[in-house]
Amino acid sequence: RSGLGEKKGLSTSEVADHLAIQRSNASKDLNQLVKEGRVEKSDSRPVRYWAAGVDAISSEKYVPSYKENRPQREKAFPQRVQGKPSDRDIFATxxxxxxxxxxxxxxxxxxxxxxxxxxxxxxxxxxxxxxxxxxxxxxxxxxxxxxxxxxxxxxxxxxxxxxxxxxxxxxxxxxxxxxxxxxxxxxxxxxxxxxxxxxxxxxxxxxxxxxxxxxxxxxxxxxxxxxxxxxxxxxxxxxxxxxxxxxxxxxxxxxxxxxxxxxxxxxxFFEKRPASEKVDLVRVLVGQEATRIQRTITLTEDVVKALIGSVSFGNIGQLKSNVQLVCARGFLNHMQQDEIEIDLLDLPEGIRSGLIVLGNRRNELAELSKILEPKISVQPNQNLNNIQSDSYELPYNLYDIIGDKAALLKADGLDQEAINHFISTDINVHLKSFYKDHGFSFNSVNKLSEFVDQKVISVTNQIYEMVRQRLNYDFQQNFIYAMSLHISSFLKKIHLG
CATH class of the missing domain: 3.40.50.300 (P-loop containing nucleotide triphosphate hydrolases)
Known part of the structure; x- marks a missing residue:
């Protein structure tokens, strides 16, 4: 409390170290206090927090706040900011x-x-x-x-x-x-x-x-x-x-x-939406990540297509998870740059394969090619509205965790390749465990059958029973989901040559 009352404020790391708690928990609690209006935070990095009402000073690069940027936003987005109709109709956003x-x-x-x-x-x-x-x-x-x-x-x-x-x-x-x-x-x-x-x-x-x-x-x-x-x-x-x-x-x-x-x-369903809406959804979700790190994020055309093609069973929730993963990896790879430029090399294999999936949907690919430019750039603080949250909102700032962990590993003498490997694994664990708690675990055959052929599920069940009886070994139930997905992916790759 005394540290947050000082004008310079405290970073996530300082709070975590002082209270002897994990940085992710400190980030989660600090951001909750910000939501409640009890704590304020800086727009610059590293993010610093201070008690509400304290005039904070910072040696970091000054970034105008969202409210201070209002004149510029009104020029860029007059339909969103000016006039009463948009204030009364949140659905317009x-x-x-x-x-x-x-x-x-x-x-x-x-x-x-x-x-x-x-x-x-x-x-x-x-x-x-x-x-x-x-x-x-x-x-x-x-x-x-x-x-x-x-x-x-x-x-x-x-x-x-x-x-x-x-x-x-x-x-x-x-x-x-x-x-x-x-x-x-x-x-x-x-x-x-x-x-x-x-x-x-x-x-x-x-x-x-x-x-x-x-x-x-x-x-x-x-x-x-x-x-x-x-x-x-x-x-x-x-x-x-x-x-x-x-x-x-x-x-x-x-x-x-x-x-x-x-x-x-x-x-x-996400797949039933027109191409223009899919691109807008990518843009808005990337905008949320840009606002979190207060940097412009640029995606190549192929990255946008891969993100759209990577959505199978999870609709917008899955798209949001994939966008967070891609932006987190892009931030890790380009942390020292003022602008985060993400290309196909920054994508994990699972999302990159969305480009191949999209290649089989020629009509959709043609529609996307008409409206996409070679690159799209998304600036922070542009896609804000009054809708507080959704169930797929991370309760902590993933970028704080990445920045803190990278600094610690660098101080321990690890090279950049090793740092990237460790943190990439960590990002996957964070996101997968969070989304598993929000309905993206394959906890029923009904959900699995939405994106895996029923014949594959049937064969996998036979394998499960055969192995269980012959080896007298009781696999966890998620064996069926993992093996079904593996066989399904294998068959698709054969089909694609």
Missing amino acids: IIGANGSMKNAVEQAKAAILYPPKGLNCLITGPTGSGKTYFAHAMFQFAKSNQVIAEDKELIVFNCADYANNPELLMSHLFGYVRGAFTGADQEKIGIIDQADESMLFLDEIHRLPPEGQEMIFYFMDHGTFSRLGETGKNHQANVRIVGATTEDPNSTLLDTFTRRIPINIQLP
Whole structure:
């Protein structure tokens, strides 16, 4: 606390060393304090943090803040910054708002503005299609149109966490009274109370057990509920409910439940979007990384094509993961340069092969070639909007970790090649472990079958059983996913010659 109160502030490394914690944890906690407005940080590198309200001084190169850059941004992006319509319509900043997302946007606006209290709705779409991000956009739209008070928060609840325990589900949704169960030594409110006069986002709503769906639709009908351990519906709340699912709601939700959700907003697969939207998505996601490191990032045409071709099952979530990986490696390879220029050599093999995949989709490749220039440059602070976050937002600054670790390894006398090898491995571990926690682990054959032929999965299962029985060795379940992907990739390479 004393260090953050000094004018020069502290770096991530200094905080981590002082508290004897990992740098990644220090970065995560510092950035959370910045979000809460309790700490401020510099735009220059290395990033320094200081307590909010302290006039910090820095010996580093001065970089104007986002707010100070406003006149320049207004010249570059007049449609985004000037005039009231864009302030009231956050959806105008969503790529495809007048294209593949037009119907979804119109449905969302109708659900929010429908008098007197709006309509409950369901967002459906494949893994990584942006359902959580879209729910945040709906919430921001509701606030900017004075439908929800400015001081309210979006309450997020993941139904999968309580899928197999209806009693625990009820206690979290509606709260409980003292003595409701062993250990309930005081009354506790639930998330329905927290979402009163606001919006509740029920993620993975298909994981709600039938009892849970019945609890929710009774509340939808009457606006009243009881806490666990109570008799009678003694409490009231006014809550807008938005659910999200990757599954077909007609086969996973009760008819009595779906009838109470009049609007079903379907988000498109990434592959179904027009080429111009795919390029814009790459540009926006790279822009987020440029803002993090406060440097211009330049991509060659082939890099953009490889990124687009590398997306298979994961849609925008997978694209974001790949962009983060590519930008992190580009930053590592060009750390000493003012501009990060990324070409095919900076790409890992898995993403570079997206160029080959795209080569087999000739119509899409032709459309991309029409609109792409040899290079695209993305500057920091250009693609900012009021949508707070999405579920694929890293909770720490990956570039701080790269910079700190590179400096440590260099001080230990390692050459640049060895440094790059160590940190590249580290980047992969960071991103893969994070995305594994966000639905990108192959935890069901259904997800696997979206991008691997069912015959391959069947053969792999036979191999799994054969090896398990003959060697009496029980492989982890992810053997099926890893081996299926390996065989599928092998067959594709044979097919491509």
